[in-house]
Amino acid sequence: MIRKSLLSLLLIAIIIIGALIIFIAKDTRQFILIGVDGMQYDHFTTMLSTGKLPNYQRLIDNGGIATSAQIAGHIETSTAPGNAEIFTGLPSSITTITDNSCGKSIPEGLTVFERLYGGDSSIALGLIYGKNTCYVPQSLLAHAKPIIPWWFDMNNFSPKSYISPSYADSKDISLKALEFLNLNKKNSFFLTIYYGVPDAAGHTYGENSTQYDEALINTDQALGILLDWMKENDSKISMIITSDHGWNEGTTEHSQNTTNTRTIPLLSNDPSIISSPSTKYQCSIVPTLYKYFKIKSSIYTDITNTGCFSMY
Numbered sequence: 420m421i422r423k424s425l426l427s428l429l430l431i432a433i434i435i436i437g438a439l440i441i442f443i444a445k446d447t448r449q450f451i452l453i454g455v456d457g458m459q460y461d462h463f464t465t466m467l468s469t470g471k472l473p474n475y476q477r478l479i480d481n482g483g484i485a486t487s488a489q490i491a492g493h494i495e496t497s498t499a500p501g502n503a504e505i506f507t508g509l510p511s512s513i514t515t516i517t518d519n520s521c522g523k524s525i526p527e528g529l530t531v532f533e534r535l536y537g538g539d540s541s542i543a544l545g546l547i548y549g550k551n552t553c554y555v556p557q558s559l560l561a562h563a564k565p566i567i568p569w570w571f572d573m574n575n576f577s578p579k580s581y582i583s584p585s586y587a588d589s590k591d592i593s594l595k596a597l598e599f600l601n602l603n604k605k606n607s608f609f610l611t612i613y614y615g616v617p618d619a620a621g622h623t624y625g626e627n628s629t630q631y632d633e634a635l636i637n638t639d640q641a642l643g644i645l646l647d648w649m650k651e652n653d654s655k656i657s658m659i660i661t662s663d664h665g666w667n668e669g670t671t672e673h674s675q676n677t678t679n680t681r682t683i684p685l686l687s688n689d690p691s692i693i694s695s696p697s698t699k700y701q702c703s704i705v706p707t708l709y710k711y712f713k714i715k716s717s718i719y720t721d722i723t724n725t726g727c728f729s730m731y
């Protein structure tokens with residue numbers, strides 16, 4: 420009789436522990452946001468359709484999607500305003516970031532990092548950034564940096580440089596990112612990865628140069644490192660890939676606001692999270708992240724501009 424009761428108790432304990440494991444596993448949310456600096460949408464799609472970007476293609480072939488988004492919240496299509504919109508979902512009238520002025524910061528409390536932390540401090544935050552200027556990433560994200568424990572920019576990490584000392588080889592950025600992924604296999608996390616090299620090639624050699632092609636291929640190889648890791652680890656990480664701005668056709672510049680600079684690539688390995696609306700916006704990325712991480716909407720009631728809502 421006692422043995423039977425003990426057996427029943429053991430069975431109940433096993434069921435409860437099993438249910439807890441399933442609950443915890445189900446609630447683990449893992450997201451990588453990849454920014455690629457200055458990837459012109461038309462140039463990207465041409466290279467994709469001619470088979471020059473096999474890893475972006477692999478992401479699409481494995482159930483992902485490649486589409487585009489529009490910049491609507493700032494006028495000058497340059498890096499600091501683009502990064503500000505990607506990392507806040509807010510227009511430059513609120514972020515105050517209208518150009519690449521040195522040393523400016525997004526006002527305290529507006530970034531996706533700070534708001535995710537405020538909504539759920541159990542989400543592990545990481546950033547690895549392959550470009551180093553007087554405006555990104557340190558100054559722009561100065562208020563977010565203290566709450567990102569796993570922060571690597573080119574001041575506390577020395578990747579191989581690419582074209583100029585201000586830009587990192589994207590493959591080294593991905594290899595560093597694997598350290599974060601290995602540390603956080605079982606945790607909910609939000610990791611930002613930033614590849615700078617198309618911007619370096621575009622400014623030095625122009626958009627229609629072989630060096631610009633090679634820079635996009637460099638980001639493709641870097642993406643491959645992440646996709647290989649995800650495959651080996653049977654990972655279900657959700658991913659969005661986008662750009663801070665496009666490129667003025669055939670030039671070494673991108674700050675003139677034209678269709679080519681306003682239109683940016685938007686890719687995901689999980690089409691369900693960017694399924695609507697048909698016209699997508701750069702400002703929608705952050706609200707999509709808030710929905711993904713189930714952050715209560717009262718934390719981001721200031722994101723009200725047209726189109727700046729979750730894409731699913």
Ligand SMILES: [Zn+2]
Binds near residue numbers: 457499501663664
């Ligand atoms: Zn840029």
